[in-house]
Amino acid sequence: MTTKKGFDKEKPAAPILPERTATMPEIGEITRPPQQRPPVWVWVLIFVVAVIVLLVIMIRTGARSIGLGGMFIMPIMLVSMLMMLRNRGGGGNEKTKPAALNQTRVDYMRSLDELRDDVTVGAQEQAAEIAYHHPNPCNGSLLTIVGTGRMWERRPTDRNFGHVRLGLGVTRLRTIINPPQKVPPPEYRETSTAIAARDFLLAQNVVHDVARPLHLFDQMGWAFFAEETQRPLLQGTLRALVCQLCVFHGPDVVRLAIISDDLQSWEWAKWWPHVADPELVDACGPVRMIYSDVGEFMERFGEQWASRPAWSPPMEGQPRAEDHWVIVVDMPGANCAPLLRDSGYAGVAVVEATNDYSSPLATSATAMKFDAVGNLLRAREVV
Known part of the structure; x- marks a missing residue:
């Protein structure tokens, strides 16, 4: 009954993400004043020598007070004391003092906290x-969309057409973080603020634990690899992918075909109008495009697709295919070469779970693999 019931689509307005810009404060700079001439230790030495000379004079003469002979020592002592005080803090750059540096670091960290x-x-x-665009399929959120204006909302002209949630990951932050514009040379950088600025840029430029979409039609297909014991996990991933595809894309823009040797696991897919054959009907209505062999599918559509253009990377302004197909092949050991031809078919995305390492989709660009604990990772090498 659901496949015969009409649906009037009124796409609601999607949330608009405002543009944000954040500017980082300038990192601290240490100014290194030129070396004083003569250095402090020279004035200390002069002062000590003057004191010793004065004491020797007083002892040799037996005088209890400084006589005229020792008065010349006093200006030397006074000048050396003044120069020591000047070089040790009575003059120089106030910003290089430890207290001033600590306050600069505190102010910078506070600015980073506010910016964070x-x-x-x-x-x-x-x-x-x-x-909003990629809800979690595990908590029933897709069911809340069925029958609303958001169901089948994506059209071939939309930027997120053909996008389905694949899992959680990290993505780049859209907020533009402007780094410090005036970066001192390494020898003049204040270490604490420079390290804090670097760590801030590395940590805050990404968003963690957000949905990562798979752009189905950006490639001619995708391959999923898993151990034999992980097949239920792989089938669950494919089911989630199919459900999201069918909830957000109408049967008038995307058709779905299932090829599997485990038809019992895909029995539920017959209720999706997307799997209805565009021409063939039987006593129950349109024939369901659920097949047990790749050859059976190609026998039905091979001649129709003979003149279909080859797949090519999507480009801005490039005309899209008139109809789009997603073919899920859940059959270990199956040969998907007939579905992919030399370079695939335009508007067709083959999602294969065959564990065929010789498949044209077994590349670092199109292959994903489950690790030992069940995480789905992009395969850098397929062996």
Whole structure:
């Protein structure tokens, strides 16, 4: 009944992510005054020698007070004391004093804390906007969309057409963080503020634990690899992918075909109108495009697709295919070469779970693999 019931689509307005810009404060700079001439130790030595000379004079003469002979020592002592005080803090740059440096560090860290609060607000808004377009399929959020204006909302002209949530990961922060403009040379950088600025840029430029989408039609297909014992996990990932595809994309823009040797696990897919054959019907209505072999599918559509253009990377302004297909092949050991031809078919995305390491999709650009604990990772090497 659900496949025959009409649906009037009224796409609601999506949340708008405001543009944000954050400017980091300038890092501290240490000014190194030129070496005083003569240095402090010279004046200390002069003062000590003058004191010794004065004491020797007093002892040799037996005088209890300084006589005229020792009066010349006093100006030398006075000048040396003044120069010691001047070089030790009576003059020079106030900013290089330890107390001033500590206060500069405290002020800089406080500025970074305030800036971090603004960046966090932008990251939270970005995470909410991503969750709106890619809700978690595990908590029933897709069911809340069915029957609303958001169901089948994505059209081929939308930027997120063909995007489905694949899991959680990190993404680049959209808030523009302007780094410090005046960076002193390494020998003049204040170490604490320079390290804090570096760590801030590295940590705050990404958003963690947000949905990461798979752009289905950006490649001619995608390959998923897993151990034999992980097949239920892999099938669960494919089911989530299919459900998101069918909730956000209407059957008039995307068709879905299932090829599997475990038809029982895909029995539920018959209720999606996306798997209805565009031409063939039986006593129950349109024939469901659920097949047990790749050859069976190609026997049905091979001739129709013979004149279909080859897949090419999407480009701005490039015309899209008239109809889009997603073919899920859940069959270990199956050969998907007929579905991919030499370079695939335009508007067709093959999602294969065959564990075929000789497949054209077994590349670092199109292959993903489950690790030992069940995390889905982009495969750098497929062996």
